Amino acid sequence: GAGVSQTPSNKVTEKGKYVELRCDPISGHTALYWYRQSLGQGPEFLIYFQGTGAADDSGLPNDRFFAVRPEGSVSTLKIQRTERGDSAVYLCASSLTAGPGRGTYEQYFGPGTRLTVT
Amino acid sequence: EDKVVQSPLSLVVHEGDTVTLNCSYEVTNFRSLLWYKQEKKAPTFLFMLTSSGIEKKSGRLSSILDKKELFSILNITATQTGDSAIYLCAVRGNAGGTSYGKLTFGQGTILTVHP
Numbered sequence: 008g009a010g011v012s013q014t015p016s017n018k019v020t021e022k023g024k025y026v027e028l029r030c031d032p033i034s035g036h037t038a039l040y041w042y043r044q045s046l047g048q049g050p051e052f053l054i055y056f057q058g059t060g061a062a063d064d065s066g067l068p069n070d071r072f073f074a075v076r077p078e079g080s081v082s083t084l085k086i087q088r089t090e091r092g093d094s095a096v097y098l099c100a101s102s103l104t105a106g107p108g109r110g111t112y113e114q115y116f117g118p119g120t121r122l123t124v125t
Numbered sequence: 126e127d128k129v130v131q132s133p134l135s136l137v138v139h140e141g142d143t144v145t146l147n148c149s150y151e152v153t154n155f156r157s158l159l160w161y162k163q164e165k166k167a168p169t170f171l172f173m174l175t176s177s178g179i180e181k182k183s184g185r186l187s188s189i190l191d192k193k194e195l196f197s198i199l200n201i202t203a204t205q206t207g208d209s210a211i212y213l214c215a216v217r218g219n220a221g222g223t224s225y226g227k228l229t230f231g232q233g234t235i236l237t238v239h240p
Binding site: 011038040042047048049050051052055057062063065066096098102105112113114115116117118119121 | 129157159161165166167168169170173213215217224225226227228229230231232233
């Protein structure tokens with residue numbers, strides 16, 4: 008089946024503008040994750056959803072960042088009043104679920120959206 | 126706070142060489158350790174390890190976990206130019222509450238394989 012898809016693949020915006028990044032998870036996956044990756048670094052956790060609810064949003068850097076998943080499938084990451092420091096690749100991943108068990112919850116990543124704030 | 130440290134940060138080898146990539150971690154209430162390969166944008170899943178001493182193997186790649194010493198290694202034998210990539214290690218823990226899904230990644234090891 009299809010993997011995780013993300014749109015747009017690239018987004019260039021001016022400082023202060025609002026952007027939305029979209030993620031379409033693997034069909035049937037109930038857990039969805041957002042990460043941010045800066046050059047030369049590993050992905051950094053932002054937020055994850057189990058179904059429609061945000062199970063952990065501890066990685067969102069400030070209140071300019073917000074994410075939704077209203078129907079438990081597609082998710083949108085929203086960034087208000089963008090700053091140059093927001094420039095990064097935003098990665099989305101999904102997994103079958105995200106329960107407390109030790110196994111079976113590998114996360115599959117999409118190709119990312121490269122955000123550049125000028 | 127969970128932490129993952131990978132070494133070396135970069136490695137250059139020739140085709141046919143064997144490489145060992147290291148990952149040490151600190152995590153609250155360990156659940157699993159994962160290895161990913163990142164060539165362009167999307168990290169692709171390689172292995173998930175949950176138990177000490179049990180080797181996971183896929184072709185020329187293998188990995189093992191030591192939960193006592195808090196580290197994992199990823200071995201690649203008979204390297205090929207197609208193995209050139211960034212290799213990421215990540216851990217999943219549970220610091221309390223109901224959050225179980227968060228992965229904490231290391232910085233990655235950049236592997237370059239020359240013909």
